[in-house]
Amino acid sequence: MPTTTQQRTTILEVAREARASKTSVSRYFSEERERLSPDMQTRIAAAAQRLGYRPNRMASGLKGGRSRLIGMLVADIRNPFSVAVMHGVEQACRERGLSLMVCNTDNDPAQEREHLALLASYRVEGLVINAVGSPDRELQALVEQGTPLVLLERELGEVEAEVVGLDNVRALDMALNHLQAQGYGELLYLSEPPEQASPRQTRLTRFHQGIAARGLAGEVHCRPLGDTEALHHAIGDFVARPSTVPRAVLCANGNATLAATRALRALGARLGEVGLLGIDELDWCELVGPGITTLAQPTEAIGRAAVECLMRRREGGGERIAPARRVHFQASLIPRGSTRR
Structure with missing residues (x-):
């Protein structure tokens, strides 16, 4: 039975339930899962489900250097286009084992700067940005730190980043x-x-x-x-x-x-x-x-392409593996x- 909300299940309890080491459980909930045998993966998955265990992604990111978080900055979350593209971004993130953190700037440049600082503090592994202002300085600082960026529809002149949107x-x-x-x-x-x-x-x-x-x-x-x-x-x-x-x-x-x-x-x-x-x-x-x-x-395709561009940059270690591209989709x-x- 799952534990109560007052007592969070620990990774050690999952290890005992699965008759595995703490290291093996850690590997299962990281990018090293394939190093475990199929039998071991099955036992750990079953134990985690029985105990209601959920890994602390933030703690894992701070320890291992990767947060597994993708940030998305939306100019107006009430805009149907933004919602539809966000769905494509979220689906692509989920398929890759990533979580999506969305911030709505409400078309306010001041809020945009505050949200960029917040996302940076969470050590997001990439950013999809539907800019409302001109936060070139803040975004350039993220680029220099190795954070991949993708601009959704709206281009910014001073920032070297992929741009994905409609032709x-x-x-x-x-x-x-x-x-x-x-x-x-x-x-x-x-x-x-x-x-x-x-x-x-x-x-x-x-x-x-x-x-x-x-x-x-x-x-x-x-x-x-x-x-x-x-x-x-x-x-x-x-x-x-x-x-x-x-x-x-x-x-x-x-x-x-x-x-x-x-x-x-x-x-x-x-x-x-x-x-x-x-x-x-x-x-x-x-x-x-x-x-x-x-x-x-094609909002679903636009959202997915934004994540694909991020992954391309992320897998390159944030380095300039190629000139920033303009990925344009056609309307129907x-x-x-x-x-x-």
Whole structure:
């Protein structure tokens, strides 16, 4: 029977129960498990399960130099994209016997610096970072200490690290090509402020380039989505203005898609007659009206690739085994009724 929470089972008790040495039990719960015979592994596993033993990973890390912890810094844990990628990161960590420690900065650069110091104190073996500010100095210090880093989507100019994320240029091209093919000639691009977020900057720049190359008319609304009055006013003016060509709203991420959907519904606009396309596939998009056309990101693959990049650096001892790479994934268009006139 498992012991009570008041009395933690020790590694010595597991050794006695399994008729094994304390060293063998330590090896079983470390990277040296394969050095034990199959019979010994079976006995130790059964004893640990009977006694309810859980190894103290932090103590093992302090003693052996490895914490078995991967840190993840998320700019906004409420963002569906962040949650979906986090799932991919966690799955990849679990498969490798690693634990994931997640810190949410809530889009606050001050919290970001505090969380980086916290993760460093836990001696994490690698960091996946969705940066909100520009913590170049703190991250460079981690690099110099040999901690592998992977930047998720958002690039930082001064830090030598892998970057994993969506091919934003190709994604915007796919969106514009689809909207033009469906007959929409005037576009409203809806985004949160692009400052401090390189993917938003890339998408906005490509939008301007894309409409110019295709001969489309376009305008931009880049303000905090919480300012609903300004948002409804911008979309209302766009929809009501006299025009000879169909119009569509292009949303830079899932939060913008939700805000646009609410605004269009409040205005009584019919999806399709007014086009709507959003970057990021969300569970509710197929349920609203005729369905909302989206560009789905391969979030599971992005999360797993981030961990693979970390392991590649970690196995190299933190050394510069190769130049930092940019790993870009392609979006998938999911056409629905919101872009069908």
